[in-house]
Amino acid sequence: MVNRGCLKMFIMLMMAQLIPFKEALECMVGEYEVDGQCCPTCQAGYRVNETCTVMTGTTCVACDPGTYTEHQSGLKECLQCKVCDxxxxxxxxxxxxxxxxxxxxxxxxxxxxxxxxxxxxxxxxxxxxxxxxxxxxxxxxxxxxxxxxxxxxxxxxxxxxxxxLWTNCTAQGLSEEEPGTDTKDALCSPYSNSQLTFIIIPLVAIIVIAVIILVVKLVRMEKSQAAYDIRRRGEASHTEKISNPLETDGSVINLPVQETRQQEESVPLRERIYKSQDSGEP
The missing domain is CATH 2.10.50.10 (Tumor Necrosis Factor Receptor, subunit A, domain 2)
Structure with missing residues (x-):
């Protein structure tokens, strides 16, 4: 009985000594703690497949595609690779x-x-x-x-x-047609202000004179045409009276042929041509 009691006391003392030892367990570099014992770690690119025992070391396997481990570790699963979205x-x-x-x-x-x-x-x-x-x-x-x-x-x-920088038109002897803005350059004219004056004034004068001459010609043509129309109407009326004279009693008066020819010859050639065209004579 004494021996058994002594054995139990010994076991209790040993357990009391092991508890603080377990809490103070520190593994060396290249090891990791698992279940109160230190086991060798797996290299980068590997993971733990089976933890170590008293008789065997740690069993490691390579990481699957799409996973990785950067350092020695006791990881049982490799880390998932990142995807760049x-x-x-x-x-x-x-x-x-x-x-x-x-x-x-x-x-x-x-x-x-x-x-x-x-x-x-x-x-x-x-x-x-x-x-x-x-x-x-x-x-x-x-x-x-x-x-x-x-x-x-x-x-x-x-x-x-x-x-x-905006273009300086004045410095180049040119005139500025449009000022510059924050989005476009200043627009210069190929002529200076004085050159533009010498060009524009004569050009305007020529245009005005041409218009005046054209108006005068048109007025003269209208007047000539009006006078010609009046003269033609008068001559046509006079000719009609000569070619168809009537007596007061309604009988026809025949004029001498010579007098009629003299009257026709007194009419200008151009008007006689018009008359012949109107009457249908060749």
Whole structure:
């Protein structure tokens, strides 16, 4: 009985000694703690398949495709590789391997707005408009910075790194037809103000004189035509009276042929031609 009691006391003392030893257990580099004992870790690219025992070491297997472990560990499952989603403006910079995760970057024309181990979200660069210039061109980590053109300068499309100066028409001996704006250059005339004056004034004078001459000719033609029409109507009436004279009693009076010829010869040649055409004579 004494021996059994002593044995129980011994076992209790040993257990009391083991409890603080377990809490104070510290594994060396290249080991990990599991179930109160230190086991060897698996290398990068591998995971624990079976933990170690008193008789065997840790059993490791390679990570499956699409998974990885970057360092020695006691992980029983490899980590899932990251996917670079184009909807977030991401593009794959480095493919995932068994020992490293995927590295994501931004599409051209985008910059990263959320950064952890690598970029998590990208957004498009700001686009400068006409009347602005790019003070700072966008990069993968920074957005584009746009600035408005100052007075006397312009930018036609917003892609320039610096606004352009307006053309000085006066300094070139030209006249300014349209002033410059922040989006377009000043428009110069190929002639100076004095040259324009010497050209425009004579040109206007020539046009006015031509119009006056044309009006005068038209008036003269209208007057000549009116006079001719009046004369023709009078001669036609006189001829009708001569060719068809009537007595008061209604009998026809025949004039001498010689007198009729003299009257016809007294009429100008051009009018006789008109008369012959009207009467149908050859």
């Amino acid at each position: 184009p909807e977030f403006g991401l593009v794959t910079r480095r493919e995932c391997s068994s020992t490293s995760n995927t590295v994501c970057g931004c599409f051209p024309g985008h910059f990263c707005v959320i950064m952890k181990d690598d970029c998590e979200l990208c957004e498009p660069h700001q686009v400068c408009t006409a009347g602005q210039y790019m003070k700072s061109r966008g990069t993968e980590m920074n957005n584009t910075i746009c600035e408005k053109c100052r007075a006397g300068t312009f930018s036609p499309n917003g892609t320039l790194g610096q606004c352009l």
